[in-house]
Amino acid sequence: MISLFFLLVAEPCESRSPARSTKAQVPSCTRCHKDFVSVLPQKHPLVAGKDITACLSCHIPSSSTKAGPKPFSTTIHREHVKADVKVHCTACHTWSPGKSLGLPKQMVSFGKVSKDQMDLFRQIFSSWSGDRYLDALHANRNITCTGCHGNTLPDSGDTVENDRCLGCHGSVVDLVAKTTPKDHPARNPHKSHLGEIACAVCHHGHSVSQVYCLGCHTKFIMKIPGGEK
Amino acid sequence: MKKKEFEEALSNGRDTFQSAESTILCSRRDILRGGIGLGIIASTGGLAMNLASPGTAEAGARKLPTKWDETYDVVVVGSGFAGLAAAAEAAKTGAKVLILEKMPVYGGNSIISSGSYAAWTDKYKLREKLNLGEDSPERHIEDMIKAGDYYGDPKLAEVVVRGAPDALNWMIDEGGLKIRQVLSGGGGQTAFRVHISENSLGEPFCEALKKIGEKYGTKMRLGTKVTWIWRAEQEGPVLGVEVEKGKKKQNIAVKKGLVIASGGFGRDIKMRQAYNPSVVPEYNSTNQPGATGEMIRYAQAIGADAIQLNFIQLYPFGEAETGLLDPYQAYATRIGFGPIYVNKLGKRYVSELERRDVCARAQIKMGLKPTYVIMNYKQMVKVGGEKDLESGVAKGRFIKGDTIEELGSKLNIPVPALVETVNNYNRNMKEGKDPEFNKKINKDMLPLDEGPFFALTAWPAVHFCCGGLRIDASAKVIDIWDKPIPRLFACGEVAGGVMGSNRLNGNAYPMCTVFGRIAGTSAAKEKA
Numbered sequence: 001m002i003s004l005f006f007l008l009v010a011e012p013c014e015s016r017s018p019a020r021s022t023k024a025q026v027p028s029c030t031r032c033h034k035d036f037v038s039v040l041p042q043k044h045p046l047v048a049g050k051d052i053t054a055c056l057s058c059h060i061p062s063s064s065t066k067a068g069p070k071p072f073s074t075t076i077h078r079e080h081v082k083a084d085v086k087v088h089c090t091a092c093h094t095w096s097p098g099k100s101l102g103l104p105k106q107m108v109s110f111g112k113v114s115k116d117q118m119d120l121f122r123q124i125f126s127s128w129s130g131d132r133y134l135d136a137l138h139a140n141r142n143i144t145c146t147g148c149h150g151n152t153l154p155d156s157g158d159t160v161e162n163d164r165c166l167g168c169h170g171s172v173v174d175l176v177a178k179t180t181p182k183d184h185p186a187r188n189p190h191k192s193h194l195g196e197i198a199c200a201v202c203h204h205g206h207s208v209s210q211v212y213c214l215g216c217h218t219k220f221i222m223k224i225p226g227g228e229k
Numbered sequence: 230m231k232k233k234e235f236e237e238a239l240s241n242g243r244d245t246f247q248s249a250e251s252t253i254l255c256s257r258r259d260i261l262r263g264g265i266g267l268g269i270i271a272s273t274g275g276l277a278m279n280l281a282s283p284g285t286a287e288a289g290a291r292k293l294p295t296k297w298d299e300t301y302d303v304v305v306v307g308s309g310f311a312g313l314a315a316a317a318e319a320a321k322t323g324a325k326v327l328i329l330e331k332m333p334v335y336g337g338n339s340i341i342s343s344g345s346y347a348a349w350t351d352k353y354k355l356r357e358k359l360n361l362g363e364d365s366p367e368r369h370i371e372d373m374i375k376a377g378d379y380y381g382d383p384k385l386a387e388v389v390v391r392g393a394p395d396a397l398n399w400m401i402d403e404g405g406l407k408i409r410q411v412l413s414g415g416g417g418q419t420a421f422r423v424h425i426s427e428n429s430l431g432e433p434f435c436e437a438l439k440k441i442g443e444k445y446g447t448k449m450r451l452g453t454k455v456t457w458i459w460r461a462e463q464e465g466p467v468l469g470v471e472v473e474k475g476k477k478k479q480n481i482a483v484k485k486g487l488v489i490a491s492g493g494f495g496r497d498i499k500m501r502q503a504y505n506p507s508v509v510p511e512y513n514s515t516n517q518p519g520a521t522g523e524m525i526r527y528a529q530a531i532g533a534d535a536i537q538l539n540f541i542q543l544y545p546f547g548e549a550e551t552g553l554l555d556p557y558q559a560y561a562t563r564i565g566f567g568p569i570y571v572n573k574l575g576k577r578y579v580s581e582l583e584r585r586d587v588c589a590r591a592q593i594k595m596g597l598k599p600t601y602v603i604m605n606y607k608q609m610v611k612v613g614g615e616k617d618l619e620s621g622v623a624k625g626r627f628i629k630g631d632t633i634e635e636l637g638s639k640l641n642i643p644v645p646a647l648v649e650t651v652n653n654y655n656r657n658m659k660e661g662k663d664p665e666f667n668k669k670i671n672k673d674m675l676p677l678d679e680g681p682f683f684a685l686t687a688w689p690a691v692h693f694c695c696g697g698l699r700i701d702a703s704a705k706v707i708d709i710w711d712k713p714i715p716r717l718f719a720c721g722e723v724a725g726g727v728m729g730s731n732r733l734n735g736n737a738y739p740m741c742t743v744f745g746r747i748a749g750t751s752a753a754k755e756k757a
Contacts, residue, residue, distance in 0.1 A: 157452060183623075193430050195432055201333040216517070216551060
């Protein structure tokens, strides 16, 4: 199992040619960034070097799922995986397909990542860094993968359990109160004749969210965050 | 059937089967023997028994899984009344039970149904308390069989009827189900025996059954679709199922029994028309979107018999756009006080007292969508409440006009035609006749002579599939050689032959729960 946390703690640089082994040369960030000063936060100390290894000397990756003393900001991932920024994961990460995902010159592996999984990561990171789906709405509030999925990667078809959503969004009772329509109070998607259902029935993290009610009650007018635009 | 009789029947069946096999199926048997001879154990490799699965590379010879991802004693496919009841009973015996539900929510058609449960008695003795006359198991059986035009199997009907009160009491006592202290009857139910949940919905019944199952450790997996049933050979048991969750396929081994409780095929337009050509695609369906019948095909592919699939119950008065059947739409069938059914041209098209299938076919034959049910205030308050009226109008379900003219123009119906229809109808009603459709006018019927008037859209919808997998009284699935398939059970709407050609209001609930309980108990009893 790959630890999700690690997918978010590496600082990227730039390269279009995948470097797939720790032995390969570390790609330089200068192809896009003239220097690090232009992209670093104001109070960040000066950085010498031109690639990710410069960052990793302070931001030490940890193999536990807890953030180290100086974790990377998740926004670093967001900026580099946006749909219009065509930076491959291997600009910063070392990756041997099916074997190991890591960081250059670091004795750390984030787990075995196959080519299919890598494609999926790219797709999901891209939507997370976008502005379309629920993942992006969460990203705007600095919620990363682990915020919904915990520390391990979900299997295909797995959904986030209600308790995790409600941990931030309040109790079902609160939700019901908040979403009771004024005109037709009985048409409350959070209190329906289907009983208590999974949040993920309607709220989809990485695809269009859809109000399940509308599958049968096609005439209802209901909106959902991250829904069809 | 007693054990000895059963064993005899089984061995007779086997003889028949073997003689047939020697001529027809020798090649497959040879293949199987060959496979075993090469050291492949049936349950861990080798060829699966199946018909050709279209579009797959292994058509006609799918390979059995070499390993199982998981193992359960009893796997139940579907999470409506039947599946939930089966799971609960199986789990109660200590079996490890998993329910597979392909939809993201549980409950199937059951949870969207109208909460009506027919049982000739109950723990409260409601009929006696409310002084509602006589009833008996024999009478309930007779009603059920008669409603199905004598196509239903009386032995199976008897199982349902005799088990109905106990299953109801079980949900009340163990599941915390609450029912109204009233009984209804009518239609083909010749006694007051229909029990109704507090909110007139199926959900409280589902919740009660789910609660019982969970108490005994039943697990449920949503969004998980069965894509094959594994069985190695003609006389062998079911071994497990192939499932799909997201993009992932898995194989789950079944040690004691696979219970198919997957409902009907009302939402599979091709399948329903294949078995009943008159059920054209123009019909809507009242069913939930998952009612697509593939489990019937998977069971047939491993030899299961399926019967009476042509008997598809139609409901003529679903909401015209969606097929929805809800408490508002139910007003369409409260015909005792004299509402009329009209088409888009403002004309009546059938006697409002006709059977549902007759009404539905009349609508389809006209081809003018939608049709309307026209009532007035006097009629509506006789069969419902002010509250329904108000909310129905607010939600746009009841279209209101103070005069027939206003109603007609709101419905976009030629006003003069509608006025003429209503006037004729009122005049004929006074004279106690209906020259156009021969409807029997009775003294309870009220004329449409004063407003406000209300209309509701109506279009026929496929409602219930009476046919399905052939079962015996212990819910075992019977194969095409007239022999039970070891470790395979079916219950609920997916099982055929219980209702015959038609189903009465309130009978689906006991059919599902009673046969669900039997299937669960039978499955758990099988040797692992």
